[in-house]
Amino acid sequence: MNRVLEFKRKDNIHKGWTISKKYADILLNNKNNKNINNILHNSYSEYLSDLRSNHLDMTNCMKYNRAWQTLLNTFKNYKNDSIVRNAITQFHYTCHINI
Numbered sequence: 001m002n003r004v005l006e007f008k009r010k011d012n013i014h015k016g017w018t019i020s021k022k023y024a025d026i027l028l029n030n031k032n033n034k035n036i037n038n039i040l041h042n043s044y045s046e047y048l049s050d051l052r053s054n055h056l057d058m059t060n061c062m063k064y065n066r067a068w069q070t071l072l073n074t075f076k077n078y079k080n081d082s083i084v085r086n087a088i089t090q091f092h093y094t095c096h097i098n099i
Helices: 002-029 036-053 063-076 081-098
Strands: none
Touching: 002 036, 002 063, 002 081, 036 063, 063 081
16 A cells, blocks of 8 residues: 555646646746746646646645745845846756756
């Protein structure tokens, strides 16, 4: 029984990172766009909807959600565009290595 639960937990974590990577790819492809702020917030909304539809954990207990929160905080407090582009690249890399 524990083995089944552990497999399901690991599978859910993998699904969460896969969903996160899907939206990180969108952000990476548009990181030089003038409307990146709107793209980010729309992607985040779609990301949450995707998590909800897959019955995955949406709290900050999961690393993939904390990565999104860090990215959103960076956007909220950014000083210039190069910081935003670097944050998107780092976020994409984080999602990539965790899959």
